[in-house]
Amino acid sequence: STYTFCYLGYFIAGYLIHSGYFSKKQEDLLIVIGFVMFFIQVLLISCGKGLNLDMNSSTGPIVFFYSVGLFTLVKRIMGKINLSSKFSVIFKTMASTSLGIYIIHPLFIRLFDKFFSVNEMSLLHIYIFPFMVYIVCMMLVLLIKRIPGGKYIFP
Known part of the structure; x- marks a missing residue:
């Protein structure tokens, strides 16, 4: 369905991150972009504009990139924890x-x-x-x- 297809980017990004496709430098960039997008999200919500933007939906670029950044960060942290x-x-x-x-x-x-x-x-x-x-x-x-x-x- 179209609804499921919208989330295909998450599946592909998750697979690439999990499989080690990105270099450490590229992963660092994904984490930084994720933090930037998170703060943009918080800023938009605090201004009362965040919940009305299509780009801010669960399949929009802001949420996608902070999700990718968060997953990359969690993967890195979990790799260091015994x-x-x-x-x-x-x-x-x-x-x-x-x-x-x-x-x-x-x-x-x-x-x-x-x-x-x-x-x-x-x-x-x-x-x-x-x-x-x-x-x-x-x-x-x-x-x-x-x-x-x-x-x-x-x-």
Whole structure:
């Protein structure tokens, strides 16, 4: 669907960052651009203009670039942290659900929007729904993986 296609850039950028495609210097630039975009976002919201701009939507360039910068920064930090085996198992389990979450998350965003009667520019949609959608989708993917044949639906 068109809704899912809009998020293809996130999937491609995430794959490139995860696979080590970018040099350290390029990753530094992505992090800096991410911080700049975040501060532009905060400035636009504080001026009352941020929630009305198309470029500021979840598929717009401001949100895209600060998401890419944040992912790059988190990847770098996590590479330097030595986690206990218990946390490693938890993070590995969570990471194994990312493709399934990517596939089904647009459905849950729409369901939550309808259920809570909010639009895409609502503060609830922007700040709370990502956590709700992630948790619900992760639980659903893990549940489906446990049923026979489920691992073929969400590898």
